[in-house]
Amino acid sequence: MERKKSWLRKDLDTLRVQWDLLTFYERFEQIVTHVLSVVISIIILVSLWQLIRAVILLLVSNALNPLDHEVYQTVFGMIMTLLIAMEFKHSITRVMARRDHIVQVKTVLLVALLAIARKFIILDPAGAPAQIAALAFALVALGSVYWLMRQRDDPIDATAAAQAERDRVALAQRRQRAGAGEGEQGDN
Template sequence: MSIKDEFQETKSELRLASLYQWFERAVVLFLTLLIAIVVVAAVWTLSLKILFGLVLAGGLDPSDFRVFQAVFGMIFTVIIALEFKKSLLVVAERREAVVQIRSVIVIALLAICRKVILLDLNETDALHTLAFATVILALGIVYWLVRDSDGRREETA
């Protein structure tokens, strides 16, 4: 399909869109722009902290667990923001009114994993550790079930 044909198709779809669909699309695009700005700012800040705060200042000690915890925490924050932006773009491009639950589960898994990475096991009791493990296991099972049901739905279609 040529770009001209795609443009014509999009133009005809937009003419048929209701006021709410226009509003929804505008909000999603605005949120995507905001998340993109946050991602750029986070990557810039992360780069400056790693380059000037750790490498040039001599603070990057491979044996210092706290430094690696902080760096990986910042990296996971950027990854979570990127996944959130991607899920917003999927919503903006969708043709159905269903939000992709897999994206929400992946974002939740990433957030919990970030928390576990930043967790200081010396200061955390066993009950909290068990709670994190249970949440990760439950989200993993839900993701597997949703992915499995999506696969079965595609096979029947």
């Protein structure tokens, strides 16, 4: 229990130091992201509850037939809506953790791709061909931009990941040396 308190105390102390270093606008940004995080969390919980309720009602009424196109559209449309909300939440928590200053364009593109994929899932197959073609064009355009951004960022991400791994190994070695030093002192 004491270990948990010290861990929590360290996190709160770190948060307090970081808060003191923030500008007025950065503090405002942090407050807004926390409020948005709570709101989106509530939306995710309500959406999850609605999904579970809908699936249970379909099971009870013996109407859950994955071959029935309307049932498939309804259930998977709800699942995709939930995934989109979760991706929004993920992007907001990245801002809260101060890994990113603003919501990243790649995340917005990913959410747009998910939204178009959801639209394809719930789209009536007898719909207008022009609408299907427009959605397909938008999907290809967004996918291309997302791919180009990933190509640009992959070398940067690889360098950052390698540095993070080196930092993690160095920290583990320091802890190991510190633990060995305490063991030697306890033996004397």
